[in-house]
Amino acid sequence: MKDQYQLVIIGAGPAGLAAATVAADHGVEVALLDEQPAPGGQVFRAIEAAPVERAEKLGPEYRRGEKLVTTFRNSSARYFPDTQVWSLSAQREIGVIHQQQARMISAEQVLIANGAFERPVPFPGWTLPGVMNAGAGQILFKGSGIVPSDGVVLAGSGPLLLLLAWQYLRAGVKVKAVLDTISRVNYIKALPKLPSALLVHHHITQGLRYQQTLKLAGVELHNGIRDLQAHGKESLESISYRHKGSRHRLRTDSLMIHFGITPNIHLSQAAGCEHFWHKRQQCWRPELDKWGGSSIEGILIAGDGGGIGGARTAEHAGRISAFKVLHNLGILNQRECKLEAAQDRKWMKADLRIRPFLEKLFRIPDSMLRVPHDNAIVCRCEEVTAGEIRSAIAAGHTDSNQVKFYTRCGMGPCQGRQCSQAVAHIVADKTSVPLQQSTQFRVRPPLKPLTLEQLASLYPDETE
Numbered sequence: 001m002k003d004q005y006q007l008v009i010i011g012a013g014p015a016g017l018a019a020a021t022v023a024a025d026h027g028v029e030v031a032l033l034d035e036q037p038a039p040g041g042q043v044f045r046a047i048e049a050a051p052v053e054r055a056e057k058l059g060p061e062y063r064r065g066e067k068l069v070t071t072f073r074n075s076s077a078r079y080f081p082d083t084q085v086w087s088l089s090a091q092r093e094i095g096v097i098h099q100q101q102a103r104m105i106s107a108e109q110v111l112i113a114n115g116a117f118e119r120p121v122p123f124p125g126w127t128l129p130g131v132m133n134a135g136a137g138q139i140l141f142k143g144s145g146i147v148p149s150d151g152v153v154l155a156g157s158g159p160l161l162l163l164l165a166w167q168y169l170r171a172g173v174k175v176k177a178v179l180d181t182i183s184r185v186n187y188i189k190a191l192p193k194l195p196s197a198l199l200v201h202h203h204i205t206q207g208l209r210y211q212q213t214l215k216l217a218g219v220e221l222h223n224g225i226r227d228l229q230a231h232g233k234e235s236l237e238s239i240s241y242r243h244k245g246s247r248h249r250l251r252t253d254s255l256m257i258h259f260g261i262t263p264n265i266h267l268s269q270a271a272g273c274e275h276f277w278h279k280r281q282q283c284w285r286p287e288l289d290k291w292g293g294s295s296i297e298g299i300l301i302a303g304d305g306g307g308i309g310g311a312r313t314a315e316h317a318g319r320i321s322a323f324k325v326l327h328n329l330g331i332l333n334q335r336e337c338k339l340e341a342a343q344d345r346k347w348m349k350a351d352l353r354i355r356p357f358l359e360k361l362f363r364i365p366d367s368m369l370r371v372p373h374d375n376a377i378v379c380r381c382e383e384v385t386a387g388e389i390r391s392a393i394a395a396g397h398t399d400s401n402q403v404k405f406y407t408r409c410g411m412g413p414c415q416g417r418q419c420s421q422a423v424a425h426i427v428a429d430k431t432s433v434p435l436q437q438s439t440q441f442r443v444r445p446p447l448k449p450l451t452l453e454q455l456a457s458l459y460p461d462e463t464e
């Protein structure tokens with residue numbers, strides 16, 4: 001790894017892979033960094049290593065990644081797997097851990113393509129062994145072929161829930177139930193968005209196909225569930241939820257939860273980019289222009305890290321940002337840049353037609369986001385409960401950072417990735433300050449755990 005590159009891309013998912021290929025094909029010196037051992041990102045994880053049989057069970061969308069990864073491998077872009085980015089400054093200095101060593105590199109242009117993570121929605125019992133994010137379940141399946149035992153329950157909301165249940169069925173797992181928070185109100189609010197969504201009907205037909213297969217396999221499917229709770233002494237023994245006015249209980253030792261995904265904004269926050277609360281997607285997103293340019297010159301953001309758009313949109317956005325980088329580096333003039341990006345822009349616009357429908361349909365109930373149960377652990381790292389956060393607010397600590405200092409929530413190894421949104425919702429609820437006006441946790445490096453030895457290796461002359 002060199003100390004300087006023309007372009008550094010963080011994240012080897014569809015956005016980063018597409019961008020790196022375009023930039024390298026135009027002669028740019030590109031370094032693509034990713035903490036995973038192989039390219040593909042979340043959606044095409046382990047695509048090169050997955051045996052054909054497993055790839056087929058994961059479905060045709062998964063196999064689409066083969067071409068993207070092969071084209072990237074054939075480009076001249078330098079690829080650094082197992083490389084974590086732990087800091088990014090507005091001056092485009094990038095702190096990385098590469099081959100166990102911390103080092104700083106820099107770039108004329110930086111493209112953040114670090115994707116999304118699953119929205120954490122705390123509820124009583126969600127920290128019990130046996131309760132897992134659906135995304136984590138899918139990572140185990142894609143990466144190692146590991147699936148849960150029969151009787152698994154999936155709960156929450158979002159397309160990934162149905163997809164994973166369908167993938168488990170294909171892998172021969174008996175799925176006990178899929179419990180969704182989608183209510184009748186969601187359907188009514190989503191209906192006006194349906195005509196536009198039908199223009200990209202393959203997403204909808206796919207979803208209906210998953211549902212049909214699950215029904216035929218005898219999986220219990222319930223919509224409009226509320227107040228999900230997980231129970232057990234040492235580990236998960238059962239779950240309970242409210243449905244149509246009464247409380248139900250199911251015995252299971254394995255619960256996969258999913259409440260949609262949210263942009264991974266830790267790096268863009270650390271760099272100091274502007275962000276705003278996106279009401280429809282229920283998350284903070286960076287302010288971006290139509291090329292993915294952030295509020296800081298030379299830092300661009302593409303893919304789900306800039307706002308949730310899905311894998312195909314991420315690919316187009318990556319290419320569009322790469323054309324802008326080529327312009328910024330003086331390789332393409334403005335006219336050429338616009339022309340090159342035109343096709344991706346057209347496809348991306350078409351692909352995004354489904355989003356307003358999905359956002360209305362899979363909207364998470366605000367009542368769940370506010371974490372109503374005082375005994376629910378919000379900060380898993382420091383074990384801070386919703387009740388403790390509410391007490392801190394009642395004692396006068398009325399913004400997220402004050403709550404953080406007072407309770408230590410957000411100060412553990414995940415640096416607030418898991419609890420920052422829930423804290424913000426609780427603060428907004430208790431103080432009546434709308435989320436869009438509220439402060440978020442201040443993000444400071446290191447964003448990933450760094451050992452003292454690794455930190456000291458940055459200053460070899462001073463550690464004699």
Ligand SMILES: Cc1cc2nc3c(=O)[nH]c(=O)nc-3n(C[C@H](O)[C@H](O)[C@H](O)COP(=O)(O)OP(=O)(O)OC[C@H]3O[C@@H](n4cnc5c(N)ncnc54)[C@H](O)[C@@H]3O)c2cc1C
Nearest residue numbers: 011013014015035041042085114115135303304310311314
């Ligand atoms: C758990 C999970 C599972 C998903 N499964 C599916 C699916 O099966 N089908 C589907 O259509 N969509 C799925 N999605 C949505 C899907 O991820 C996106 O739409 C698509 O992958 C976005 O592409 P991207 O390039 O923006 O980011 P990603 O594909 O998420 O790629 C981002 C990459 O950045 C890397 N990265 C992040 N932070 C750092 C850092 N600090 N240092 C180094 N590397 C870093 C990550 O390792 C990752 O490889 C999933 C999302 C999640 C969160």
